[in-house]
Amino acid sequence: MSQYQWDWLVIFENVTDTDEFYYQWLISGLGWTLLIALSAWVIALILGTIIGTARTLPNKFVAGIATAYVELFRNIPLIVQLFMWFFVLPEMVPTNIGNWMKQDMPHPGIITSIIGLGLFTAARVAEQIRTGILALPRGQKNAGLALGLTLAQTYRHVLLPMAFRVVIPPLTSEFMSIFKNSAVAYSITATELFFQMKQITGDYKPANQIEVVTIVGLIYILVAFSANRIMTFIERRVQVPGYISGGK
């Protein structure tokens, strides 16, 4: 392989026999990657907050269910979870719903990855939220209750606003992870960035795999870096003076 023909401009070439270009495939893939990751992030934040909060509640039953959710979703690899949603679930539900999922659902790979990735990340977000709530001084909850707030109001107005700010640094790393993890969605036919890359290196340009994979790798690094910047910006805006992240 000593005479490897380097061609870094390969992504600007025409796709064989069409008037498309490879970079257009990559851009479209990047768009789906961002869509999958951001939509999944919305699910993960909402569900993760609910489950993380539930784990700190005095009600044993609710806390138990929330704990079970976290353990279940944290101990099965993401790719196996996606396969469960994509291949197993349609067979488990009533036949007509299953058939709809397999045949008529628009963008099945994309939708399934958004939900699968969202549920997967929710377990991780829940752990961060729980840690954030438990990290607050116990007096805050007691003070809220002593002021006559109900438990729900104490969470809504006292605990969660504080906990959210405290957990922003660990949430930053989850936010970066969700973009990275979205690459696994290729395995259930979601046409995101990694999928497009595999298509190009596999069927169209097997001679220039190194360049294509490296370029796509750099795009992912850039996305993760941007995600990090955005979260740091938010962190600065909402920091509580004198609190952990406040001094950084």
Next chain:
Amino acid sequence: MQLDWSSIPRASNALWEGFQFSISLTAFAALAGIILGTLLAMARLSSIKPLSMIASGYVNIFRSTPLVIVIYWFYVVLPFIIGRPIGAEHSAYVTFAIFEAAYFCEIMRAGIQSIPKGQVYAGSALGFTYGQNMRYIILPQAFRNVVPLLLTQTIILFQDTSLVYVLGATDLFGAADKIAHRDNTLLEMYVTVAVIYFVISFFLSRLVKHLHSKIAIIR
């Protein structure tokens, strides 16, 4: 829907072989990753600027790249470097060791930084060189402090080995996937591996929690 669980015993040999690959990949990557990660952590904390910059660059790059991309990248680059084709399995060993080193580095760095500075000075005052200081004073304590974190990372690593699917390698998940397509038993196979991964990861993480409460250093 008809589930045919009788297909599982028939598949157990192939699953077992795949499982063995998953385990040996996990063990090798954990061992190599911890050794490499410890060296990286020492480099990151070094007062020699270029050294610490290279180490932190290494860590940051691998930590912001999806594992599937890294697996795939090494798979296409390694043959170019060594000049001959390399199998999916061998490529996976190299990739996971190099990739996990970045994560283990951060854990070891936290461990080293958890040791009070006075101990380093005490060592130097006793005439220890940097190497001796690390070898006899800092690393043993640092290591002990982060054993639970290292084990937790190893459980994550065990789950991540399922991503060698991208190379078509036959790990536990890969074996299940191949049998699933051969025998047309998708449901049974996927449910089975999910249960296997869950049981192993769940009980290991329980064990780590237990261990954590046992070995936590009393200060």
